[in-house]
Amino acid sequence: MSEKSSAAQLITIAKYQFLNYIRSKRLFLLLGITGAMSVIFLIVIWQYVNPEHMSSNEFISNWASFSTFLVVLSALFFGGDAISSEYGNKTGYFLFPNPIKRWTILWGKFLASLLASLIVVGLYWGIAFGDTFFVKGTIEIEAYKSFALTLLYLLSLLALTYMFSSFFKSSAVSITITAILYFFVFNVVNSIAMLTGIEPLFSITYAGGVIENVLRNPYPTHMETLQAGGMKMTIFNVQLLTGMEIMLAYFIISTAIATIVITYRELK
């Protein structure tokens, strides 16, 4: 029997994982949520935002602020149970005994998740670009940078989600813990860091701040200290390069850990 290359197997895994997203209606559900949110945004911006005195970048930042939330949703929808389900739902008994290296399964699934997320995030930013062009007549280079940073944020957050997914056996536990982490823990950590004056360089949601910061002119200063009454608070604004480095580090470390875990983890 001829041996199929790992690259070809990776594509096969990605293909069927993507088909699973379509059949399970996850992709359509998130596209629906994205579409609905976009319509609400269009109405709210049209009703309550006066674009006359706004630059193109300021206008599109209304859209960019929501895109980090959408990235988190995409990561949870497509990556939350991608690996844990193989163990918890016993689908691994079908997949793992094939002549395939485990990392191929991980990366094939990751590719499918990335593709599905790109469709969702791409749709959202497409509407954002369309609206901005319609209202302001121009799209500035910073908007494209913000979009590119959103994709980098997506890449790193998806990798982190896959890492958590590779740790757990139950899909529900995997998704719940990852959601709690993204929606609460990181934000709490960021707030504590601001109060203690320590820059939260270890927080991916802090790094995600570059998506909005890059649209601000001038780029916000690194540190701002606020003092009210007896309380002193330091507000950190993540710098472009730092944010990118944090996101890249998350991507590399998370995928490396996930690859090691899936390679050695047993299906008992």
Place this chain on the structure above:
Amino acid sequence: MYIEAVNLTKKYGNFYALRNLNLRVEGAKCVGYLGPNGAGKTTTLKLFTNLLRPTSGDAIINGYNVKKNVKKALADVGTLIETPNFYPHLTPMEILSMACELRGTSKRDIKDSLKKVRLYEWRNKKVGKFSKGMLQRLALASALVTNPEILILDEPTTGMDPQGMREIRDIIKELKKGGLLIFMSSHLLPEVTYVCDEVAMINRGRLILYDSIENVTSKFSSDIIVVEFLHPVNNIERIESIEGVRAIEVLSSSKMRIAFKGGPETQYSILQSLIKRGYKVVSFQSESLALEEAYLKLIGGDNIE
């Protein structure tokens, strides 16, 4: 083609799930793998299929170590371990297509495989709606669809109704004729007797027997036969006088247990004598399966599945 365990050991903490298993199974045949609960049967099969990693020793398939060269080792192996689940939103056609694509084999046998396990009519239905028995059939189809030369099956008739069990056994018997090496665990001794050529028994992680069913049968045959006659039997003495017969216990007017001395040949000569003496024998069979005798003697008081 062969599969071989070389000092294969799997340990969880201080507990040995499998201890220094040495077993080589080679050629076109079907080997039954028996043992009580927790003996290490499924552990062995999982080590051969890359679901577990050995603590020490090697699981080798066709010369390739499963741990070190999984792609080559499992290239020609079809597997059914426990009752696998499949992606619930895909159809059997898609599941089997995926299996073929992962192995780089032709998809031409997909429909045949589904027909063989009687799932053809369900080929385009989502797997999420399937019963356990249907999932088991699909799992067998996925093991067969790539036409492997080795099949590793873990209790393949689990979760099936009696008719389904019979069908699966017949499929396995047919596959055996096609020159496959089949290594299957089972807790059903009649199933192993019906399907397999050889049997390996393990207990507490150790191999305790590996021999042909024929040899096991001759070594462990029961010395009691249960005979049923068409009409009531009055003259027991005539039967007691047959050579080889030791004692008779009457179970009903037309049924009795005959204890005899000797092997299968004596058994045959008793049957011949009965017929010669004009008894109309309806059934004539050993009280228990030889394999069951072997199992009970070798595994003794341990918990029997």
